[in-house]
Amino acid sequence: MRKVEEIGNVEKSYEVLDMVGDGGQGDLFLARDRRSGERVALKLQKARDLGPESIFRWAGEELLREGSRMTLLTGIQAIPEIIATGTHRGRRCLIMEFVEGRQLQDVLLAARPVRHPEIVASVIGQLCEILWEVHAQNLVHCDLKPENVIVQPDGRLSLIDMGLAVTAGKATSDSRGTRGWASPEQSDACPSGLTQRADIFGLGCMLLEMTVMRLPYGGLEELAEPGGPVLPAEKLAALPPEFASLALSMVRRKAEERPADVREVFDQLRPYLPRLGSRRPPKRLRPDPTEYYRTHEPRL
Structure with missing residues (x-):
């Protein structure tokens, strides 16, 4: 060190x-x-x-x-x-x-919508592995979005910008995060403190953004009214069936209704991860996040 x-x-x-x-x-x-x-x-x-x-x-x-x-x-x-x-x-x-690579937002802009199961699972899966270690230190990142993820030339992801991170369970006095990706409990002071489920909401937003090019509950627009739909009907219908149930569970308004931790999310992605030594997907991202799992065993 x-x-x-x-x-x-x-x-x-x-x-x-x-x-x-x-x-x-x-x-x-x-x-x-x-x-x-x-x-x-x-x-x-x-x-x-x-x-x-x-x-x-x-x-x-x-x-x-x-x-x-x-x-x-x-x-x-x-x-x-x-x-x-x-x-x-x-x-x-x-x-x-210094981390060599491209911001995930730029990588995705050239290829959205991204619906190939191996690519989706490789991006969200790598972030689950990273967040598992962050959460083990009792921290919540609070600002998960494609702008804060770097895709390195070999396909490995790096997570940057801990500027809004907080200690899990410690009361917050103001809003934290970026509109569109921040969980509902981040939109104001949270006397009971934020939990790792706030980051799971951000991951779910990224999954929706990749696959149907839409953030939940109105996204970057004004805060949606409680009870409104997660996505418009046509976007819900376009969700890849492999990830539809998982994505919607990750962005539930109530934190306690989301997956308990990133390992639970990862376990649902596991069947779609590339196998060691497998071929690259035909329409891959550049850099290619699937390269990581085609050359490494999952760590979760």
């Missing part, structure tokens, strides 16, 4: 290169270690706007808290490792392991 060091002036140690992402909690840059030449990712606090200095300081501290949460996950291969924290031109930042 690398020791997380504190760097007063990041520019002395790292050359900041291209901006590669723009998130709610910070901007993501590609950077280079000036000593080793190694590429790293630099997550930089948003520039100060017209708001008070206290809010800007709080945002910097919140970014460092994200780094602390990520250090709890050191050793999980699919979570980028924190290398250092520091300050870059007055803004707090995290220096992280």
Whole structure:
């Protein structure tokens, strides 16, 4: 495990290169270690706007808290490792392991709808394996969406952005997550605390988005009225029969009605995973997430 060091002036140690992402909690840059030449990712606090200095300081501290949460996950291969924290031109930042690959959202945009059972099972199955380890640390990611998943060239998935993660069961004082993928219990304060079933809702949203190109309950539009349909009738009819029951159970409004944990989800995906040594699907994603299970035994 690398020791997380504190760097007063990041520019002395790292050359900041291209901006590669723009998130709610910070901007993501590609950077280079000036000593080793190694590429790293630099997550930089948003520039100060017209708001008070206290809010800007709080945002910097919140970014460092994200780094602390990520250090709890050191050793999980699919979570980028924190290398250092520091300050870059007055803004707090995290220096992280750079993950080569493409965002899942970009991979899917070129191929949706994705209905091949092996592809669907490989994407959701890999995320179940990752989340099993995250949840074992008593954390809830809270922001599962294709934008926060990287597909590496060999088909392995990485999960990024722990900025909204919370301790399971600990009361939350405000909404957390991204509209469309966030569970109903994330839409406001949750005095009883969020559970891993909030992440299962996000996974279910991703499954629906892949297969029928629609998020549940109105998705990115205004919050749907309670009692409204999960999907329009034509989208429900288009759900692949292999995953229809599972997907709908994952996005139930009441957390206690969803699968108990990601292992339960994975067990329902297991029959559709590619077998070791099997051939690639005829219309595969690029990079191809099925490659992982064609070359590795499942870990759940």
